Amino acid sequence: MEEKYIESLEKIGLTKPEAKVYLALIELKESRTGVLCEKSRIPSSNIYAILDSLIKKGFVTYRIQNNIKIFMPSNPEIIKELFKEKQEKIMEEGKEIENLIESLKVIKGVEETFSKYKYYEGISGIRAMWIGLMDELNQLPKNETILMYTGVKKAYQTMLGLYEEFHKIRVKSGIKYKIIYPLEETEVAKRRKKQLAEIRFLKLENEAEWGVIGNKYFVQYITQKVPRGFLIEDEVFANTFRQVFEQVWNQAKKDKSKI
Numbered sequence: 001m002e003e004k005y006i007e008s009l010e011k012i013g014l015t016k017p018e019a020k021v022y023l024a025l026i027e028l029k030e031s032r033t034g035v036l037c038e039k040s041r042i043p044s045s046n047i048y049a050i051l052d053s054l055i056k057k058g059f060v061t062y063r064i065q066n067n068i069k070i071f072m073p074s075n076p077e078i079i080k081e082l083f084k085e086k087q088e089k090i091m092e093e094g095k096e097i098e099n100l101i102e103s104l105k106v107i108k109g110v111e112e113t114f115s116k117y118k119y120y121e122g123i124s125g126i127r128a129m130w131i132g133l134m135d136e137l138n139q140l141p142k143n144e145t146i147l148m149y150t151g152v153k154k155a156y157q158t159m160l161g162l163y164e165e166f167h168k169i170r171v172k173s174g175i176k177y178k179i180i181y182p183l184e185e186t187e188v189a190k191r192r193k194k195q196l197a198e199i200r201f202l203k204l205e206n207e208a209e210w211g212v213i214g215n216k217y218f219v220q221y222i223t224q225k226v227p228r229g230f231l232i233e234d235e236v237f238a239n240t241f242r243q244v245f246e247q248v249w250n251q252a253k254k255d256k257s258k259i
Helices: 003-011 016-028 032-039 044-058 076-084 089-104 122-139 157-172 187-193 235-251
Strands: 060-065 068-073 117-121 145-150 176-182 195-202 211-212 216-221 228-233
Touching: 003 016, 003 089, 016 032, 016 044, 016 060, 016 068, 032 044, 032 068, 044 060, 044 122, 076 089, 076 228, 117 122, 122 157, 122 216, 122 228, 157 211, 176 187, 176 235, 187 195, 195 235, 211 235, 216 235
Parallel strands: 145 176, 176 195
Antiparallel strands: 060 068, 060 117, 117 228, 145 211, 211 216, 216 228
8 A cells, every 4th residue: 555645645634544444445446344454454443433434524435235334435536526625725736636536546456346326425425426427427328318306405505516517527428417496496497408408397395306317326415414325226226216207207397487
């Protein structure tokens, strides 16, 4: 494990033990705590506290298999998001951070195993989920349509900056978009109409949002003290909620004044 990676991760806010655990997960792809302790040389008495902290910072997610937590690293692009928040203070370190991201992407590890779902916690975790979805946009077929069922305005307002990046990539890739907004939304809806998107309106009171992207179904909320999200890669789930969306879509109105 190269010391320069640890030092760079410390500069963007990780502790040295957190950096060791994250780098170990990058190499392992996914792991139980026992193997992770051996790989990172972190005592088992400390590993759960470190993993909990990394989950809150958006660097780690997990799934449960046979009642055992299997931990996985988030896409290294999450580092870029944290860096943006400190960009004014650490502009001189930008090149070093970009080099770190690219280096972590090519670290050779064991073959990645297939994971059906991932759980994300904290606003950084939700951001990590969307960064991963952005990376997959160019893999979607051109005739694909992304579906999004929003909630009340506070359910997405703090994420709009990241969503704008998502839509820039989506439009560039030629991917269409259907979205249902609450009645009070005007400004963002007008902007989306210019971005290969169809817009409809409903009287929404829910705080959780959900949607379908390819063969993935996701659900999230950011309005509570601890934001949470799930990303499920499963055609049955995706197709089921695609049907649910179309049923709601047919009830929604193009002109919110008619509701």
